[in-house]
Amino acid sequence: MTSADTRLQKYPVGIDSVSMAEIERRVPAGEAPPLPPNPQLAVIGKSIPRINGRAKVTGAAPFTVDVKLPGMLYARLLRSPLPHARVMSIDIGAAERHPGVRAIHVINDVVGRAVETTGQNTPAGTSGRRVLYVGDPIAAVAAVTPEAAQAAVDLIKVDYQPLAFVVDLEDARKPDAPRVFAHPVHGESFAGGNPAGTALPQQGNVRGPNKSGSRGDAAAGFADADVVIEGEFRTQVQTHCCLEPHGLVADWRKDGLTVYMSTQFTAGIRAELAAAFGLPLSRVRVIVDAMGGGFGSKSSAGNYARAAVTLSRQANAPVRLVLDRHEEQIDSGNRPATVQRLRVGARRNGTLTAIAIDTYGTSGVGLGAGIGNFAQAIYDCANFELVQSDVFINAGPGCAMRAPGNVPGAFALEQTIDELAEKLGMDPLTLRGRIDLSAVRREERRIGAARFGWNRRRAPGSDSGPIKRGLGMAQSLWGANVRTNSACEVRIFRDGSVEVLSSVQDIGTGIGTVLAQVVAEELGLRPEDITVRIGDTEYPAGPPSYGSLTTASITPPARNAAYQVLRKLIEIAAPSFAAAAGNLAARAGRISTADNSRSIGFREAAAQLPTDQIGVVASRSDDYADFARKMGDMASAQNALGGVQFAEVAVDTETGIVRVERVVAVQDCGRPMNPLQIESQVQGGILQGISYALFEERILDRHTGHMLNANLEQYKILRSRETPAIEVHLLENYQGMSATDAYGIAEPSNIATAPAIANAVYNAIGVRLRQLPMSPAAVLAALGRIPQRSGPT
Amino acid sequence: MNSFEWSSPRDIAQAAGVATTTVAAAMVSQSGRLSTDGVVFKAGGIDLLDLMKEGLLVPRGIVNLREIPDLAVIAQADDGGVHIGANVTLAQLAADPVIRTRFLALADVAGNSASPQIRQVATIGGNLLQRPRCWYFRSRDHHCARKGGEVCFAFAGENQYHAIFDHNGCAMVHPETSATALVALGAKLELTNAAGTKRVVGLEQFFLLPEVDIQRENDLTPGEILTAILLPPPAPTSRSIHIKQGETDSFDWPIADVAVALDTAPGGACRAAAVILGAASPVPHRAKAAEALLVGKTIDADVARAAAHAALQGAAPLTKNAYKLPIFETLVRRAILAVVRGG
């Protein structure tokens, strides 16, 4: 940055009520001036109910499934009933003749999974493709009614040559296991945990090891250790269980494609579909209004959206394709299973000398079943060794799910650290105080311990009766992620009304409400004065709703756009009531001089606009201190976000039932923009974490390859009666990095829950559960209470 | 779901006149291709529509029993017992003052089944006649022995939720927790056939083990309507309880449930005992050894413990469900003590 287009500004930094200071930053000239800490603001940092809250609870909010277009057709997919087979032939004749059928599409090219480099996966023609899991999509039908579409799907005759398959992670690792892929594969880390990488060795179904991320000399570190803790941890496959299923209405016309889709990333879907169908970006429009969850699984178009668009093009009519619950469970992504072997070495005073982790996991036919960067980055340890592999099984591909990698990673490491503390005779908080360099988490531990009543914690297994109570805690780590390719427009109209526009979508976190707050703060208005237009690629391209980067990416450009458009308005209106535009500011619905001696109403000012409206588009600038790491459109101040959670459990040692009774969470996300909505995110993260810890698990039948609990009845999930008391405390942690200094919360709040519960369970019963979910069967087994007799099989 | 013919008779005679199939029979196929000419009864429709939506049942016609007013009443019976119409909902049972005071186990079980929404719709008749929840049985892709296929997939497969007793050829557990309580209370069923003839059969005898008939869970004959559940008057000194243990408490099935009914002489020995285990076997399982152990004794913690242990006599867990044994033992002991202590 040259000094001509930059200026120096002083920003508040530090943790509110602990250590506030000022720091001077060089910032681009167009940036809005520094915001003071939240207590000095009118709208930002206040708990404001979400703007579409009423519409949601009254059923008025339109979801994608509510979109009905004239002449719309209904699509259904034909999916493989076999876990592994070669498709010898497909006969669509009878389906084509079925009344009401308008288009049939045979799917030859599949996305979202590992692909064999030799191209064996997708040979030309309709026969010869291999289907790799139960639910692998084969064909799609569009018809005038859903029933006709389903009937036609049932009429498609497929000749399968069944092939040997494997769905069990341990079986798949054996040298003589049936091969999911016969040839080396490539692909991204779809599941986001990261052992993917390129050019890794592949033997049988095992791809890896990937040793990237290691540092120092682990062997030397262990030689230096006074104590070494070892353990093997197993985590299960969790499915996303979005209450609103995946779905879209695709409307292909001569002049372009419009897609109404439940998605976390309108602009990304636009780019993906434009590339897939050879359309210019300007001819693809993606729209989403209210959304019922995504958790990472609605980030890309996938096979289903491609199929719907193809059918629409073929039939020359809008096509609606919505997955049913069974399809959701078997083919809309999942959090991979992991098996992690940990070794942690330490000196008697707690100093870590080495961490070594050997882990493998399965993302089905996808890649990326790793453990993220949790163990790599959270504690101070010079020697770190990481060996990760993907194991293929014949099951639907995993995809990113709320804090991918770090959730299973934290489950294993945070238990190991507790075990180390015990071995060293230290309190778990004291040990973490010694090995954790984060100032934010230090404060979070202090606040959390006080609010939770950590001093009530007793020795493991202290209760004498069958019901034993325990307290535990664990920490989280996540990046302050940003997407620079994020833009927003703010418009002022001649009647004084204001609009904020961006393609950013509200996955349910309430980003629209936050945008209204940011713009209102800048213009001296109330949030309800701002019309929020989001979820449509007609507007400036906004960020995705994943990676906990939405608020961090879109609120600074929203504020800067508001600031700049206000400057324009002031330039126009200033002469009518004040001499100089320079010292005017907007507050409480007026534009006033600094000393408040002269002012004009916002509306009267707007009435002087020479045109019906003025607007400014701004995009996300670099963090002021420069991004720590840039990756294309993405950037991250890695590991900047903390979070500490405390859990209190009651374990019935006679039935194995674990009840979580209370969770206290202390979290940070830079400047909290809307505490009410943030608390709601944290509560959601905790509930999903409890559910992961105690209930959820995809169960595959090893003899038939089918998921047996592909519904929301036998797939156990937390509901109202399993919901504990939850207390959320938010830290204000100012970093002086952007025009809003806001960062994300959704993923960080999902990381510490399961290990906090596991540590509490240990504290209750004196036995460690190293496997998820901590079901009654698992607890009773750990307690040695299951008799070793077995009956006929 | 397929389209079907619909009729909604207003009285029992009219309903009994329609030629119907049992749902069990309509779900059996040799080849895996389902019959499409069954006509079946529907009460609340919770289970029936589930089966149809999953493509496990493709009936030609549905006879709705919900519009028959006679079936929806709870009435005092001549013998001092209670007559419960088959269409009485679970919510009605849970709230009924007579049930709550005299048949606590039934009020417990009705109030703890499924979810509040389902309990408003689900009838006790439909509940007793619902089909098993075994995930192989409920999967269109597994043609199991109960649906006319060759094998029970559970033995070699995922059997964590399956039976620990009497799984001869089929390892399902009976799904209706209500039956656990009703067997403990000595309930009988009143069934009316097409000719309008009524028969009364003990609920316990009504259920069939797989070794007797692997394709149906009970002795309902085609065309027969379950018209009432008859509860004999309990001895004034008797008390009952039902405990359901699910992995979760909301909207979930039990991994184990237990009903205990005890008649105890004032301040003295147990005169009669019923100890029934649910979700343990393809039918409600009477723990005879436990009952024998209780009768004649003044029940204290040791007796309860011994009876609970005896309740598992003969259990033969499968590869993944031995964890149910300690849970059942715990529930039986706790249920006995709760009844004795008037909990």
Ligand SMILES: Cc1cc2nc3c(=O)[nH]c(=O)nc-3n(C[C@H](O)[C@H](O)[C@H](O)COP(=O)(O)OP(=O)(O)OC[C@H]3O[C@@H](n4cnc5c(N)ncnc54)[C@H](O)[C@@H]3O)c2cc1C
């Ligand atoms: C998530 C979930 C959890 C559940 N948890 C429990 C639980 O804990 N305990 C429990 O007991 N149940 C539970 N249920 C099951 C539920 O209670 C039953 O499905 C319901 O009671 C069935 O009653 P219905 O009136 O809807 O029957 P329907 O679905 O209408 O009928 C069921 C069957 O009975 C037949 N039928 C009905 N009435 C008559 C009649 N009068 N004469 C002859 N045949 C008849 C029908 O033909 C059909 O075969 C649960 C269900 C769900 C979805």
